[in-house]
Amino acid sequence: xxxxxxxxxxxxxxxxxxxxxxxxxxxxxxxxxxxxxxxxxxxxxxxxxxxxxxxxxxxxxxxxxxxxxxxxxxxxxxxxxxxxxxxxxxxxxxxxxxxxxxxxxxxxxxxxxxxxxx
Numbered sequence: 001x002x003x004x005x006x007x008x009x010x011x012x013x014x015x016x017x018x019x020x021x022x023x024x025x026x027x028x029x030x031x032x033x034x035x036x037x038x039x040x041x042x043x044x045x046x047x048x049x050x051x052x053x054x055x056x057x058x059x060x061x062x063x064x065x066x067x068x069x070x071x072x073x074x075x076x077x078x079x080x081x082x083x084x085x086x087x088x089x090x091x092x093x094x095x096x097x098x099x100x101x102x103x104x105x106x107x108x109x110x111x112x113x114x115x116x117x118x
Contacts, residue, residue, distance in 0.1 A: 009065030009115045011058040015108065018050040018057075034060070034073045036091075042080060054111035055104040056086075062115035063088055063100050078102070088115070 021027040023044070031040065034057060043052040060073045077089040088100040104113045 005118055007066035007117045009062035009117075010113065011061035011065070012110065012112045013054045013058045013061075015051050015054045015106065015111055018053045023049065032074075036074065036077045039078060048108070051106040051108055051111055055106045055113060058111045058113035059086060059088070059102050059104050059115065062113045063102065063117070066100065066115050066117040078104075 021030055023031065031053075035043070035053065039056055043049040043056065046052055056078045057073070059078050060076045063076055064071050064073070075091050077091060078086050079089055080086055086102050086104050088102055099118055101116045102113060104111070106112070
């Protein structure tokens with residue numbers, strides 16, 4: 001693999017966008033269209049789920065920026081390993097197998113993610 005064959009995507013998001021869509025205020029349609037049940041369980045286990053939601057959203061957006069065809073966010077799932085490392089799982093059958101390396105970081109107010117695919 002050469003550097004020319006890699007695709008890089010990044011996304012930065014203001015956590016306030018998620019705080020303005022409270023989980024309990026009838027915004028379930030939005031959350032169910034973007035996040036899997038597993039992702040929602042992961043985020044809502046924290047006392048402040050919004051930075052985690054924003055981080056996963058940014059990760060999905062950064063992966064989509066690497067791809068050459070339209071992909072729905074719900075078709076990408078971000079899982080966290082035993083030590084917290086995020087990994088992307090694709091749920092739709094794709095002609096080409098996609099391998100993505102991702103990194104997510106967030107504060108209470110900003111989330112960022114980077115994806116590299118080959």
